[in-house]
Amino acid sequence: MSQTQQTVREDGIIASVSGPVVSARDLDARMNDVVYVGDEGLMGEVIEIEGDITTIQVYEETSGVAPGEPVENTGDPLTVDLGPGLLDTIYDGVQRPLDVLEDKMGSPYLDRGVDAPGIELDEKWEFVPEVVEGDAVEPGDVLGVVEETVTIDHKVMVPPDVEGGEITEIKSGSYTVTEPIATLDNGEEITMRQEWPVREARPSETKMTPRTPLVSGQRILDGLFPIAKGGTAAIPGPFGSGKTVTQHSLAKFADADIIIYVGCGERGNEMTEVIDDFPELEDPSTGNPLMARTSLIANTSNMPVAARESCVYTGITIAEFYRDMGYDVALMADSTSRWAEAMREISSRLEEMPGEEGYPAYLSARLSEFYERAGAFENINGTEGTISAIGAVSPPGGDFSEPVTQNTLRIVKTFWALDADLAERRHFPAINWNESYSLYKEQLDPWFQENVDPEWPDERQWAVDVLDEEGELQEIVQLVGKDALPEDQQLTLEVASYLKEAYLQQNAFNPNDMYCSPEKTFTMLTTIHHFNDEAFQALEAGVPVEEIIDIDAAPRLNRMAVQDDWKEYMADLRDDIQAQMRELY
Structure with missing residues (x-):
């Protein structure tokens, strides 16, 4: 934080304390001013003023803070320090560098009231x-x-x-x-060094329509449900379905220049994994450490609830700073549900009128304000930069009808729905292809046609059509069994199974499959399409479906993704499929 306790003046006294919400009397303050509360100087922010009572949300544990203790006002809103040193750093929700505080305290357990600048002031x-x-x-x-x-x-x-x-x-x-x-x-x-209020968007010249995909290296995302650089996406899913792992993969492999990872209210063990994992990872695009282009903001579920409410603003402000330099930034917020729950808790302590399921009435507005700060921008200095915002959503029980998921759906243009049933069947990424969608497909198709293959949209549509038909056929199979279907529909089910197993599944632990380039993604899809065309041609020639699906080359489709020499492997596989199919008639 830019404010230090030497710059403040005593202005009021505490009237009451309710968890992270403190009321002060006779405090000369404005909305969103940063204040220091109590004898220990706990950092807080003014969120309501009514008469001579000022309500403050405190970013630290308030146990032991009592009425009558002083409240000091800085006169400034919550700001972040911006400058060299933001990358390769781990912050808490109000931009206090955790490694610096650990060295200062001599322990990973931080005392209340400790503070440090967001960037190192003495480093040259x-x-x-x-x-x-x-x-x-x-x-x-x-x-x-x-x-x-x-x-x-x-x-x-x-x-x-x-x-x-x-x-x-x-x-x-x-x-x-x-x-x-x-x-x-x-x-x-x-x-x-610059300072900027976290709740105020940094200025830009114009907001443009994004035309370039944020290539993730995940086939189901790039191939079926792409997100643009400067786009917004939501990853909702129940516990254990892979939200955090999906965001980890995006942070590691997405072709953004800068990664801002905000751990907002998630379990401490998950954030510990990020903190331990990221410094050891190699950036696949440069070979340098991944942390060299990453800034982590850790506000786990056992940290003060009020700081959770501010951590996403801290992250998006840092992202805007690098956008202004002309960089492509990807921001991961894990998860916006915990952020919304923090708003709900503070709102209830303020005794505000609750909305649906107790969330504040302004939930939708706050979500909109956050996601609208993403986009593709022409900056005020003439450069162009992007911020892609990808927020995980944790609906209780996987219920997508709950308020946070529904309000997020109205805002974002890409929806990656995670499915507990797929996760239980060990199908990862566990993204449900029937519920997911992307509204960026048409505006990104020209890029894929120019940089990968002119047939990209047609191949994707073919895959979607097969999966849709398979979903309808499965309902019939559940009633009458697979053998009761006509042979062409049985063959469609077989082709769909290769789409699901060979194409939509991806092994995050296999070095050849953890990242899949758009070219490889397209080639895998066309290889399955080639199998489909040859199989239906054989069926039309009178070959029984059992013989068609029993050719030796077919199971090799499931091994395409893990091959070192995938181009040669798939070219040979297509030749073998064609030769073996035509031997049947």
């Missing part, structure tokens, strides 16, 4: 200017570059809220984030 960075004295600059313009990590060049920009002007001095060399690196003719000194 090698600044390389890209402008010269006499150049005119405007808000958002890039002044120079710092090598933040081995993967990412950090672009030092004129803050959006600073008036532009002509550069009278520009420096080069090693500086801390608080030392001026440029001076304008209006006397404004610019440093590498």
Whole structure:
């Protein structure tokens, strides 16, 4: 946090305490001001003002805080520090660096009231200017570059809220984030550090229609339900269906420049796995550590509930900062249900009128505000950047009719529905192809046609049609059995089984299958389509369906994904399928 306790003044006293919600009397404050509560100086935020009573949500445990203790106001809203050092860092929900606090406390168990800046103020960075004295600059313009990590060049920009002007001095060399690196003719000194209120979107020039896919490396996502760079997606599913694992895979393999992973109220063991796992992972696109382009925000279920409500805003503000540099950012929020539950708890303590299932009436508005900050943007400095927001939803009992899922569905354009039955059958990713959808398909098809194959939309539609027909046929099979179906429908069921087992399933533990490029995704689908065409041709020639599905080449379809030399393997497989089918008639 940018605020320190040295900058505050005593302004009021505590009137009452109700969990994370504290009421103060005679506090001179505005809405969303950050305050320090009690003798220990616990950080909080003003959320309601009525007469001389100010209501505060506190971001830390409030046990032991008593009426009569002081409340001090900073006069500033909740902000984040922005500058070099955001990447390869783990924060809590209000941007306190957890590793710094651990070193400060000498223990992973943090005392209340401890604080630290969001970025290291004393570390020096090698600044390389890209402008010269006499150049005119405007808000958002890039002044120079710092090598933040081995993967990412950090672009030092004129803050959006600073008036532009002509550069009278520009420096080069090693500086801390608080030392001026440029001076304008209006006397404004610019440093590498910016501050920005988390609840206010950073400005942009225009919001554009996204036209490029966020390639995930997951066949069912890229092949059937793609998301755009700058798009929004929801991953709802019951406990154990794979929401977190799906987001982990996206964070590892999605072709974004920057990953912001927000662990919002999830179980501590899941976040521990992320914290332990990510530093060990290699970025598949560069070979460098994955953390070199990742920032983690950890606010687990055992952390204070109020900080959970702010953590998604912290994450999206950091994402906007890198978007302004022209980067493609992918933000994972796991999960927005826990965020909504935090809102519900605070709302109930405020005694607000509850909406459906006790959630506040403004639930839909808050979800909209969050997802609307994603998108493909032309920035104020003329560059283009994107933020893709992917939120996990944890509906109780897997009930997609509950308020958080339904309100999210009205906002996002991609819906990846996880299915407990598929997960129990060990079908992963356990995404239900009958319930999922993407509204980005048509606007992304030109990219796939140009960069993969002109037949991409047609092949995808064929797969969807087969799966739809298989779903209808399964209802009949349940009544009369498979043998009662005509032979062409029996063959359709066989083709659909290869689509489900060979194409839609993916092995996250096999190095050849954990990531699947769009080219490989397309080739696998066309190989199954080739089997379909040859099989129906043999059926029309009078070959019994049992002989068709019994050819030696057919089971090899299930081994396509794990081959090192998949191009050669699938080319040979298509030849074998054709030869063996035509031997039958």
